[in-house]
Amino acid sequence: MAVVGGLLLAGCGSDSNTESESAGGEPSLLYVQDADGGTLDGDQLTMVEVSPNTGWFTDRPDREAGQIATADFVTLWDEGGTFSEDPPNADFTCQTDGDTVNVVVELKSAVVNGRTLTYNVARIGDTRAGDFDCDSNAHLFIDNSTQCAELRNGSQTDMRTANLTGCNLEYAKLPGVLLNSTNLTNANLSGADLSGADLNSANLTGANLSGANLTGANLDRAIMTVAPLNSTILKNATLNGADLQGSTRNSMYLEYATLTGANLKNVDLIGANLTGANLTGAIVEYANLSKANLEYATLTVANLTETYLTNANLTGVTGWDSVQGKNSIKGLDTATGVPGLSDAAPDTATAEPSSSKTPTPAPTSTPAPSTPAPSASESSTPAPSTPAPSASESSTPAPSASESSTPAPTTPAPASSPEPSTPEAPTPEPSTPEAPTPEPSTSGT
Numbered sequence: 001m002a003v004v005g006g007l008l009l010a011g012c013g014s015d016s017n018t019e020s021e022s023a024g025g026e027p028s029l030l031y032v033q034d035a036d037g038g039t040l041d042g043d044q045l046t047m048v049e050v051s052p053n054t055g056w057f058t059d060r061p062d063r064e065a066g067q068i069a070t071a072d073f074v075t076l077w078d079e080g081g082t083f084s085e086d087p088p089n090a091d092f093t094c095q096t097d098g099d100t101v102n103v104v105v106e107l108k109s110a111v112v113n114g115r116t117l118t119y120n121v122a123r124i125g126d127t128r129a130g131d132f133d134c135d136s137n138a139h140l141f142i143d144n145s146t147q148c149a150e151l152r153n154g155s156q157t158d159m160r161t162a163n164l165t166g167c168n169l170e171y172a173k174l175p176g177v178l179l180n181s182t183n184l185t186n187a188n189l190s191g192a193d194l195s196g197a198d199l200n201s202a203n204l205t206g207a208n209l210s211g212a213n214l215t216g217a218n219l220d221r222a223i224m225t226v227a228p229l230n231s232t233i234l235k236n237a238t239l240n241g242a243d244l245q246g247s248t249r250n251s252m253y254l255e256y257a258t259l260t261g262a263n264l265k266n267v268d269l270i271g272a273n274l275t276g277a278n279l280t281g282a283i284v285e286y287a288n289l290s291k292a293n294l295e296y297a298t299l300t301v302a303n304l305t306e307t308y309l310t311n312a313n314l315t316g317v318t319g320w321d322s323v324q325g326k327n328s329i330k331g332l333d334t335a336t337g338v339p340g341l342s343d344a345a346p347d348t349a350t351a352e353p354s355s356s357k358t359p360t361p362a363p364t365s366t367p368a369p370s371t372p373a374p375s376a377s378e379s380s381t382p383a384p385s386t387p388a389p390s391a392s393e394s395s396t397p398a399p400s401a402s403e404s405s406t407p408a409p410t411t412p413a414p415a416s417s418p419e420p421s422t423p424e425a426p427t428p429e430p431s432t433p434e435a436p437t438p439e440p441s442t443s444g445t
Helices: 002-011 014-022 070-077 147-152 341-356 361-365 373-380 387-393 397-405 412-416 429-434 439-444
Strands: 028-041 044-050 053-058 065-069 089-096 099-113 116-123 138-146
Touching (some): 053 070
Antiparallel strands (some): 028 053, 089 099
């Protein structure tokens, strides 16, 4: 135990602290591996019946510890891994021939085969030369890495409560990772795949999640203030009680996301897709949702005081009647599908007929088809032509008309006129007494 304690102190020396500080404040990790036996043969270190899990703990001042599967640990030497270009140092210790032996080596590569773990090594410093076999248990204390590096390489998927301030996880593949209550302040997560990740109560203040995929992620009560998250995908994600104040989130995808009680005050959501999103009780004061798609979103008791909805789509939203600060919303007259405006449309339609009643000709035309119609026809018929009334009145005025017409034409005219019109034939017959008047002229002859 004394040997182990001394080795732990050596592993937590000033070099580890220096590297931890140079890594931007990320806590460094040290690893411990145990085996039933081991051998050092030239440049090959073998751990026999090695433990299936490798323990880790953080360098001070952080106080964290955990385990990682040994099969996952060896992937840190894969291309792009934490140790691929900068192999760690390690202290190999065991008892041989009754003596405690420790050898410091550089672990250049690692291969695990079942319960046998083999390292390609180079010896460091003034340590025991030669090869040896351990009489019993063997231990390997491995130099530091960082939790950020472990997370990025996928060898660690459980980083709950970890301190990953400023961690660079750009385009990292982290689906389903556990980051509950993790400190990711100012971390770079742009383009990262965090679909289904658990970020419940995580601190993402100032974190860059632009273009990140958080589909179905749990961000309940997460702190996401002043975070640039342009084009971030949060479809079906839960953000209940999350704090997103002052974040820049142009063209975000929040379809069917749950934002119950979320704080979206002063958030820039221009062009965001909030189709079917649940914003029940959300604080959206002074936010900019211009051109946002809010089709079928739930806005029950949401606070939209001084919110911009210029050219937004509100078709099918529910809970509009209970929205707070509705009268102060900006640009609502340019939005489409605003509840209540469809109710106002019938009112304007009814107002239009009332204005059409003001001209007098319209009402007079409606009674025209009723009983006064004949009287109207009488008043209108005399103006256009006199023959129409004479035909309707009967034939009695006809003789008077014919008499007035007969004096105008000469005597030969009546002779030709009776032949074309049969009704006028009887009328000229009474005028036959006038025919004898020329006869006296014949008698004079």
